[in-house]
Amino acid sequence: xxxxxxxxxxxxxxxxxxxxxxxxxxxxxxxxxxxxxxxxxxxxxxxxxxxxxxxxxxxxxxxxxxxxxxxxxxxxxxxxxxxxxxxxxxxxxxxxxxxxxxxxxxxxxxxxxxxxxxxxxxxxxxxxxxxxxxxxxxxxxxxxxxxxxxxxxxxxxxxxxxxxxxxxxxxxxxxxxxxxxxxxxxxxxxxxxxxxxxxxxxxxxxxxxxxxxxxxxxxxxxxxxxxxxxxxxxxxxxxxxxxxxxxxxxxxxxxxxxxxxxxxxxxxxx
Amino acid sequence: xxxxxxxxxxxxxxxxxxxxxxxxxxxxxxxxxxxxxxxxxxxxxxxxxxxxxxxxxxxxxxxxxxxxxxxxxxxxxxxxxxxxxxxxxxxxxxxxxxxxxxxxxxxxxxxxxxxxxxxxxxxxxxxxxxxxxxxxxxxxxxxxxxxxxxxxxxxxxxxxxxxxxxxxxxxxxxxxxxxxxxxxxxxxxxxxxxxxxxxxxxxxxxxxxxxxxxxxxxxxxxxxxxxxxxxxxxxxxxxxxxxxxxxxxxxxxxxxxxxxxxxxxxxxxxxxxxxxxxxxxxxxxxxxxxxxxxxxxxxxxxxxxxxxxxxxxxxxxxxxxxxxxxxxxxxxxxxxxxxxxxxxxxxxxxxxxxxxxxxxxxxxxxxxxxxxxxxxxxxxxxxxxxxxxxxxxxxxxxxxxxxxxxxxxxxxxxxxxxxxxxxxxxx
Numbered sequence: 001x002x003x004x005x006x007x008x009x010x011x012x013x014x015x016x017x018x019x020x021x022x023x024x025x026x027x028x029x030x031x032x033x034x035x036x037x038x039x040x041x042x043x044x045x046x047x048x049x050x051x052x053x054x055x056x057x058x059x060x061x062x063x064x065x066x067x068x069x070x071x072x073x074x075x076x077x078x079x080x081x082x083x084x085x086x087x088x089x090x091x092x093x094x095x096x097x098x099x100x101x102x103x104x105x106x107x108x109x110x111x112x113x114x115x116x117x118x119x120x121x122x123x124x125x126x127x128x129x130x131x132x133x134x135x136x137x138x139x140x141x142x143x144x145x146x147x148x149x150x151x152x153x154x155x156x157x158x159x160x161x162x163x164x165x166x167x168x169x170x171x172x173x174x175x176x177x178x179x180x181x182x183x184x185x186x187x188x189x190x191x192x193x194x195x196x197x198x199x200x201x202x203x204x205x206x207x208x209x210x211x212x213x214x215x216x217x218x219x220x221x222x223x224x225x226x227x228x229x230x231x232x233x234x235x236x237x238x239x240x241x242x243x244x245x246x247x248x249x250x251x252x253x254x255x256x257x258x259x260x261x262x263x264x265x266x267x268x269x270x
Numbered sequence: 271x272x273x274x275x276x277x278x279x280x281x282x283x284x285x286x287x288x289x290x291x292x293x294x295x296x297x298x299x300x301x302x303x304x305x306x307x308x309x310x311x312x313x314x315x316x317x318x319x320x321x322x323x324x325x326x327x328x329x330x331x332x333x334x335x336x337x338x339x340x341x342x343x344x345x346x347x348x349x350x351x352x353x354x355x356x357x358x359x360x361x362x363x364x365x366x367x368x369x370x371x372x373x374x375x376x377x378x379x380x381x382x383x384x385x386x387x388x389x390x391x392x393x394x395x396x397x398x399x400x401x402x403x404x405x406x407x408x409x410x411x412x413x414x415x416x417x418x419x420x421x422x423x424x425x426x427x428x429x430x431x432x433x434x435x436x437x438x439x440x441x442x443x444x445x446x447x448x449x450x451x452x453x454x455x456x457x458x459x460x461x462x463x464x465x466x467x468x469x470x471x472x473x474x475x476x477x478x479x480x481x482x483x484x485x486x487x488x489x490x491x492x493x494x495x496x497x498x499x500x501x502x503x504x505x506x507x508x509x510x511x512x513x514x515x516x517x518x519x520x521x522x523x524x525x526x527x528x529x530x531x532x533x534x535x536x537x538x539x540x541x542x543x544x545x546x547x548x549x550x551x552x553x554x555x556x557x558x559x560x561x562x563x564x565x566x567x568x569x570x571x572x573x574x575x576x577x578x579x580x581x582x583x584x585x586x587x588x589x590x591x592x593x594x595x596x597x598x599x600x601x602x603x604x605x606x607x608x609x610x611x612x613x614x615x616x617x618x619x620x621x622x623x624x625x626x627x628x629x630x631x632x633x634x635x636x637x638x639x640x641x642x643x644x645x646x647x648x649x650x651x652x653x654x655x656x657x658x659x660x661x662x663x664x665x666x667x668x669x670x671x672x673x674x675x676x677x678x679x680x681x682x683x684x685x686x687x688x689x690x691x692x693x694x695x696x697x
Contacts, residue, residue: 055561084426122429154429156505159582188427190419192341193640194412195430196452196508206577227650234644236418243423
């Protein structure tokens, strides 16, 4: 008898999920419908599409050095260290680092914002961690955004080793006197059955928590977009257009995240 | 585990004369107490004598493993891992240890060590073949995906297809159980555990408590010296058999009398409250994973001590969580709970009774589900539909298998007049 009720509940949930999924479809269709409208409409819709729950864009950890630099009016130099998922092949200018630079420049004007990009394809966190200090000495950034984890997940590196590597890298960066943001792997539904990414994404969350540094949860954010129907990340061959739109949204989310973590929200209004 | 002094159960070796009573755990011993059951217990136990709770929860574990193997969806929220540290894998391995010891422990008493070993190894071989079969399907599927996937967003993630460039190495490594794609980690663990079952049973026959102690020692040594099984192309087995054996051996120990000896501890209210408190604490910690805004609830010091909660090496917190869950379940779900006979739970019980077949089917359905989701972008509705129909297919298959076994048994009984002990639990 009781189990009958449970079964009924399961069905209820399934049905309501179906209904909400249809609602998602409808909202997804809307921006496409208006895309022939004015450019302004389109950009507003784009903002809606990029929506990320605020819990994913706020952090208790602070970027004190970024805050100091901006308040003192010094130029803000950001170094993005990443693997191939920090670029779009053939469209560098549309990848998230470039988008982040554009958005931060707009938001923090008149402060100068410079982003340099260091792509190290096919290298594990451990291989990069040892190299970070050299990179920082060469470029003297205020903030390092370290995107990593994908290669480790692909090579199924031992989780403990991965954790130690991230740990080591973060400590090295902090000792070198920069602020640090960690960025975890992309959410990739089509390769989900071949690569187990979540443990690596989680490990990065933990290390960030331990060192009290912000983690930009790219995995959770993209997962959210896919679930909401903002982007069809399952799509087999969508061409460059999807990648550009996703990176634009990532840049937007990341700029909000940086501004929040450095508590620059009020400064911007003044 | 404090050994109870008033141990009613003598060691199995002493019981060699009446073969039935010794090897069976708390469950069967009770059944055997009834004279009628005793008379028939030498041959095939009737269905009613089975410990249906084991079947029920193994069936549940199989469903949950299936849902967990699919991409996350609404149904994922019904799975255990969202509410505590342990998940369906623990249930599956523990019950497998329990039933394997139950079935093959008796075989060892009836037909001796060599024959029982041969039967166990045959079972391990079956699981191995099942694993290779699933790997073949997997290979076909990802080759298909690989040739059609051209998304610039994921040019890096596509690196996973690199192993297709060396099929010779990959396939040999897969046959050696060193190359295991995602979602194919449980069967290799199960194969290793089954292959070591003869040794476990031999030791259990000698001294069950010492065996459990040795198992715990191996677990501790594994943690202390960081022992592992290496995988190809690098990394380690996702479930370290050297650590997970503890759960398997513990299941075997419970089957061979341990459960009954623990019954007094299990029925004490102190145990109950400790378990409930622990489960609640684990639930709160899990909540903070999904609602980061609750993060400050857990003191930082505890966080640093607690994390990472390691699945590969069966973290103590996970093991304890499973124990607490099991203790509470046994307490509130007595073995004669009328619900076990209910029509509604029958499908789950049937699935649990044919675990290997249903497990493999579940892995296959998860592949198929991924495939459909990739080809048809149907959103959450389709997703839920796939999960539900997967479970229904598993139930249907379990029903067909039981039906077939029943028919086959009948005709076999007519011919030979003997039973097949394999039916007793399937290990």
